[in-house]
Amino acid sequence: MSTDPEHPDFTDRQRAVLDKALELLVEGGEKALTTAAIARAAGCSKESLYKWFGDRDGLLAAIVTRQASKVFPGADPAANMSNDDLRAALEEFARNLLETISGDVSLSLNRLAIGQASKSETGLGAILEKSGRARIGKQTTALLEKGCILGYLHCEDPQEAYSTLYGLVVRDQHIRMLLGAAARESAKDLEQAAETAVRQFTQLYGAQN
Amino acid sequence: MSTDPEHPDFTDRQRAVLDKALELLVEGGEKALTTAAIARAAGCSKESLYKWFGDRDGLLAAIVTRQASKVFPGADPAANMSNDDLRAALEEFARNLLETISGDVSLSLNRLAIGQASKSETGLGAILEKSGRARIGKQTTALLEKGCILGYLHCEDPQEAYSTLYGLVVRDQHIRMLLGAAARESAKDLEQAAETAVRQFTQLYGAQN
């Protein structure tokens, strides 16, 4: 099962190494992520690193892939839900999104992928995009579609609606934090931001317009 | 006049060098931006680079500062404007914003600043933030405030309103492009995206609610 080159699932040891590497990345940036430092921190040899992951780029990709695979599936679509249920689910989404993009791990991984985006089409950004954003986006889009079908929302294109919701929630916070702005104020502000975003979204796409 | 260390305005020669360096950055990413490459491309010596800019970080900061200083002031606040004038100004802003963040130069500079954000608090992100985003944001916020005073908009906090407008315009396009997604579709889509964003913004903050 671990012999499939298309779906490399690593051993526990290898996963532990990747986690250690991620730790280094978070606290020191990409420049701290040297093969020697990883080997030292993880208690393995450089030779093992190259045997397991090919080269440094492969190791970076493995880090991103592993972390992206950790995105929890979130709540289920809910069979029959009330309008309040929908609103609660949207606020939950908004909170999770804000919390996620504010996290050190997310910021570090995004910085890494963005740094690699200009050179050598390794596609770290694509991995992050597909495994991270797209997955959660898909689910929330489905939620919006459900809301549409149940008559709570009025939208022609759920994809478009999701995009709008994303913008209302994130605004310019993500890019600002990526650039080094203060991580986040307080949980109170986060809560309020999520609420505001969902209120505005409802105002735009709610059925009572 | 050029002796003020707080406001380093460079000579024409130095500006030309910085432009050449930016060119290198845009087409090769940060890894291509070696001091030797810059000296070769700009036809100057490495020694001059170090004399002018101190070290590599100083040179990077000079590149960002120079480019950030190029943000054109945009249209004036307009003394007495109609509601249509406001809408037109907002759409103009939206178009400019989308066009700017989609540009190779902007993407490269943002990638550079983001890459430096985790290590060595040189504050490239702060420069980009203050000289780029904040300047245009300040002006547009003033425009929104004007619209508020004239009764076209209904908002308590212009800053908040601007933030919302930004989110509606940019959505997740910026981060996606930073991660390497396709630059931009067509000018037609851009136009439509701007229009949609302003329409939604007006729906949220318009006085006729």
Added chain:
DNA sequence: ACAGAACCGTACCGTACGGTACCTATACCA
């Protein structure tokens, strides 16, 4: 015309990093 500054080109130095080779130790298996 001459002195001095600015600058170019090149060569050079030290270091750091990616990647490899080699040797040893431990674990598993017959």
Added chain:
DNA sequence: TGGTATAGGTACCGTACGGTACGGTTCTGT
């Protein structure tokens, strides 16, 4: 017990880059 695979430790190599030194050349001001 012996043999093989896996992995750790270390030393090493080549290269690339940041930064410096120096000789030669052009420009400028007097």
